[in-house]
Amino acid sequence: MQGSEWKEKTEKLEIELQQCCKAQSRLSEQLVIEVAESRTSKASLQEKELLINDMETELTETREKCTNLQEELEEKTKTLDLLIAENKEVRSQLEEMTDRAQKAESENKMLIDRWMLQKMQDAERLNEANALYEEMLAKLKANGLENLARQQVDGIVRRNEDGTDDFVESTIPSTCGHRIHAHEVVVAQSSLNTTLVLSSPVDKTELHNTRQQVPDRGNHLEQSLCVDVSSGRVRHTLTGHTDKVYAVDVSKFSSRHVVSAAYDRTIKLWDLQKGYCTNTVLFTSNCNAMCLSIDGLTVFSGHMDGNLRLWDIQTGKLLFEVAGHSSAVTSVSLSRNWNRILTSGSLEICGTLRASGNRLASNWSRSCISPDDEYVAAGSWDGTVHV
Incomplete structure (x- = not known):
């Protein structure tokens, strides 16, 4: 009985020993796992400590940057306050300028209305003057009286007319009456009641044997000058052309009107x-040359294309055109x-309305008709004068 009990106890103890061995092996495995986990945790802890150190360094740098940014923010805030104050001042100035502009606009509108009213009044007076002028004509x-005006308009009495004994033949002037300094003169003309001779050097115009009143001349400054001969001063400066003025003429009916032609084709x-x-x-x-009719209503103009054109100066309508020169x-x-109209070109001289041409020389400059309509005088660029 005792042997069997011991045997059973031995078996139980063996079973318990086996269980203990198994438990010990399990514990060993757990210990190995825990040791490995501990090593892993230790390595992770070291890495985290390094990260913490890095983060502390970054935190310190971030704090410094934050301090700098805060200082910059304060400076920019001050600058913004100054800009806001300046903006308020600019707005106040803008409001003042807007008020001034509105006042100026209202004043300008009032002045324009007055100017338009004045122009309307001037137009009415001009219409009245034109009506009076037409009535006088x-x-x-x-x-x-028109024929008498044509005979006396240039102050010349023919030898075959009555009254020639009352006139004395004029002498050639020997001295310069006035010397008017100006720009290069291309053409000059005198008014009805003035006796003058004009020469045109590059920088001045000389007037010989003058009495009084106004000549006018064209120049290279796109304007015409009206000069008082008695004083030698410019009375009027007529501006409006956009190119060189090459021809001027004064109305023989009234010295009030002047006609000018320029290279702006006007x-x-x-x-x-x-x-x-x-x-x-x-x-x-x-247009190179032109002249006014005696009644001052028609303009005869000679052009670069060799044609002579007749214009109604009041309406601007082309009345007639003659192709007289090549x-x-x-x-x-x-x-x-x-x-009769006498025209000269660079290659020929032609009595246009009689349609007869005479070629004598080349490069003609100017030509004119004698008072008795019997002779023609023409000057050439070569320094000769032909009659």
Whole structure:
């Protein structure tokens, strides 16, 4: 009995021993795992400590940056406050300027209204003056005074007319009456009641044997000058052309009106009493020379294309055109009886309305008709004068 009990106890003890061995092996495995985990945790802890150190360093740097940014923010805040104050001042100034602009606009509108009213009044007065002028012309034609005006308009009495004994032949001037300094003069003309001779060097114009009143001349400054001969001072400066002025003429009916032609392809009619242009005629070829009719209503213009054109100066309408030259027209002259027009070109001289041409030399500059309509004088660029 005892042997069997011991045997059973031995078996139980063996079983317990086996269980203990198994438990010990399990514990060993757990110990190995825990040791490995401990090593891993230790390595992780070291890495985290390094990260913590790095983060502390970054935190320190971030704090420094934050301090710098805070200082910059304070400076920018101060700058913003200054800008806001300046903006308020600028806004106040803008409001003041806006008020001034509105006031100026209202004043400008008022001035424009006054100016338009004045222009309307001037137009009415001009219409009245034109009506009076037309009425005077009608009376002159009705009374037969127009022919008398044509005979006396240039102050010349023919030898075969009555009254020649009362006139003394004029002498050639020997001294210069006035010397007017100006720019290069291309053309000059005198008014009705002035006796003058003009020469045109590069920088001045000389007037010989003068009495009084106003000549006018073209120059290279796109303007015409009206000079008082008695004082030598410029009375009017007529501006309006955009290129060189090459021809001017004064109305023989009234010294009030002046006509000018320029290389801007325009002819302008000027009123010396008002001091501005009253009409403009446009054309396609530059004008070198021109002259006014005796009644002051028609302009004869010679152009670069060799044609002579007749214009109604009041309406600007082309009345007639003659192709008289094969080259540029250099001068236009009107006979005393208003029946012939003499034109000269760079290659020929032609009595246009009689359609007869005479080629004598080359490069003609100017030509004119004698008072008795019997002779023609022409000057050439070679220094010769032909009669």
